[in-house]
Amino acid sequence: MRVLRVPASREGRSQAGFRASSICARGARATKLARHVAPAAAVVADTDDAPSTSAPSAPRPAGAAALAAASAAMLGSLPVPLSFEHRAGVRDAAGRVMLKNLPLPELEEWCASVGEPPKRAKQLYRWLYGNRKWIRNLDQADSDASAFSGAFKAKVASGASLAGGLQLQSVHTARDGTRKLVFALVGDWEGGDGPAGSARGTVETVLIPMTNRQGQNLRYTACLSTQVGCAMNCQFCYTGRMGLLGNLSTAQIVEQVVEARRYLAEQEVQIPIANIVFMGMGEPLHNYDAVMSAIEILATGLELSRNKIIVSTVGLVPEMRRFIASGRAKLAVSLHATTDEVRDWIVPTNRRYPLDQLLGALREAFPYGKRKGDDFVVIEYVLLAGVNDTLADAERLLALTSDIYCLVNLIVFNPHDGTQFKRSSDDDVRAFRAVFLAAGRPCTVRASKGDDEMAACGQLGDVNLSPRPAPMLRPPEALAARLAAGAGAALQA
Structure with a gap:
């Protein structure tokens, strides 16, 4: 047996080595593997026992065939690294790639890793997210001219999954037409930060x-969850009382919209889902990577306008800066107080990122009078009786946001079991808003919808499912005394 060394010239490289370079073109790790595979495939055993007079630089055809076969076998046994492998939740417990976790560029990369062209990723993308397709398995596309080949089905079956990680469990419809969809988390696979939750x-x-002035329902806004529970422990929020049980994966976030569209189609409801708000369970920027990938799929796969996607945060300043710089969707900030003393209590994240840091970042990103177009931030402010709803609070909020290009959105508090807060009166809400209108500043009041089915803002989740509910915090002494003397709210020390 003779050993031949194939030169490093373009002609001398094996077709398998070239294929490795093509397959592994994306990502630094992939490129590194491609460089490693080609030299390794250059040393092979020539099975021709007859003496050879040919130079090492010109191997005989039989040797070249053996080279190609050995290289192909090597490629078939080596795992092809993917540039997104570092992201948690990409694979399930069996090691299969969860394809619904992948935006289109990453789906194209996976297709390339199994020898499929980019157009296959686009074809799959259309079937997963395209209007009235939403397939759960590839066989559901068989009746169409753009059905998948048996070879591609085999590749998916051997190393990938189309599971979304959610199963619709129940639907609760409120008097005003708001629908709350409850999903069970299913599947033996990892979520956004590992298996927990x-x-x-x-x-x-x-x-x-979303209705017009005549009361006609023109479209739906889908309020999405990003976590099971929430770690922020906002004192007025029922979800916050659960604590954090786990992050959702990209697939589990997107699947909420896919399943909602499928449900409406089954109910023969012709009203589209046109707006997306990340204001359900969890803090979106606390699950940053999964949310950002989900936004990409919502915009490119489900074809939702980025201008109609809003991500709400309590003010995780570093992640908020990254999000603003990405320009992928609109931003809303849950402010809820005008002093650090009060916000430290009702939004504990303020103890890490106080008002000066949070508002400073917003002033840099959304300076009033210096921006073009409609790029503004929404300031959310829940009104709590005797806590943050005085005229003095309104004047402070007006001053704090005077140099920020923003819309102030007032939220009526929605009560829940065990709450220590009360809803502000209609007169107090109108008086608070009047301060902004008198100054010529936009200020809206969010209508409370779905509260009779625990579907309104701040009512989602189930504290009874949490093994360790978040603690109720002691209010500031001055505020507690004032509330005990005048507001009558049943605050818990």
């Missing part, structure tokens, strides 16, 4: 009807 419990999605 990803395959147990439930998450909730709300379809909010």
Whole structure:
């Protein structure tokens, strides 16, 4: 047996080595593997026992055939690294790639890794997310001219999955037409930050009807969840009382919209889901990577306008800066207080990122009078009786946001079991808003929808499912005394 060394010239490289370079073109790790495979495939055993007079630089055809076969066998046994492997939740417990976790560029990369062209990724993307397709398995496309080949089905079956990680469990319809969809988390696979919480419990999605002045329902806004529970412990929020049980994966976030569209189609409801708000269970920027990938799929796969996607945060400043710089969707900030003393209590994240840091970042990103177009931030402010709803609070909020290009959105508090807060009176809400209108500043009041089915803002989740509910915090002494003397709210020390 003779050993031949193939030169490093372009002609001398094996077709398998070239294929390795093509397959592994994406990502630094992939490129590194391609460089490693070609030299390794250059040393092979020539099975021709007859003496050879040919130079090492010109191997005989039989040797070249053996080279190609050995290289192909090597490629078939080596795992092809993917540039997104570092992201948690990409694979399930069996090691299969969860394809619904992948935006289109990453889906194209996976297709390339199994020898499929980019057009296959686009074809799959259309069947997963295209209007009235939403397939759960590839066989559902068989009746169409653009059906998948048996070879591609085999590749998916051997190393990938189309599971979305959610199963619709129940639907609750409120008097005003708001629909709350409760999903069970299913599947033996990892979620956004590993296995904890990803395959147990439930998450909730709300379809909010958006009506015109004549009361006609023109479209739905889908309020999406990003976590099971929430770690932020906002004192007025029922979800916050659960604590954090786990992050959702990209697939589990997107699947909420896919399943909601499928449900409406089955109910023969012709009203589209046109707006997306990340204001359900969880803090979106606390699950940053999964949410950003989900936004890409929502915009490119489900064809939702980025201008109609809003991500709400309590103010995780570093992640918020990254999000603003990405320009992928609109931003809303849950402010809820005008002093650090009060916000430290009702939004504990303020103890890490106080008002000066949070508002400073917004002033840099959304300076009033210096921006073009409609790129503004929404300031969310829940009104709590005797806590943050005084005229003095309104004047401070007006001053704090005077140099920020923003819309102030007032939220009526929605009560829940065990709450320590009360809803502000209609007169107090109108008086608070009047301060902004008198100054010529835009200020809206968010209508409370779905509260009779625990589907309104701040009512999602189930504290009874949490093994360790978040603690109720002690209010500031001055505020507690004032509330005890005048507001009558049953605050818990």
